[in-house]
Amino acid sequence: MSLKxxxxxxxxxxxxxxxxxxxxxxxxxxxxxxxxxxCKNQQARYFLKGAIYGYCKNCALENFSDLSYLQKK
Ligand SMILES: [Zn+2]
Incomplete structure (x- = not known):
């Protein structure tokens, strides 16, 4: 192969x-x-493992007492 x-x-x-x-x-x-x-208002930052849907921090806290179940993105 040539250099060119x-x-x-x-x-x-x-x-x-x-x-x-x-x-x-x-x-x-x-x-x-x-x-x-x-809430469809805030940016989704917390996701369940493998889930497509995410939650904002407030909703995540409301629905999951332990955020360690969720992956932060
Ligand atoms: Zn929310």
Whole structure:
């Protein structure tokens, strides 16, 4: 492989990994902007293990006396 080719390939790979990173960040943002399932007002920050729905801190405290059941995100 010529140097030129290698450089081109390197660039392509970089682009791909950047795309991947952007996707990852977007996913994170989506997750972070999830609203509390109960009040639908506050941002959901506490999640039961494996659950899609999250709770804000107030609702989590109201519904679960022990927040250690929940994963904070
Ligand atoms: Zn709430």
């Amino acid at each position: 080719e290698s450089l081109r390939k390197l660039k392509e790979n970089e682009k791909l990994s950047v795309k991947k990173e952007v996707k990852k960040e977007l996913k994170k943002i989506k997750k972070n902007s999830q609203k509390c399932i109960i």
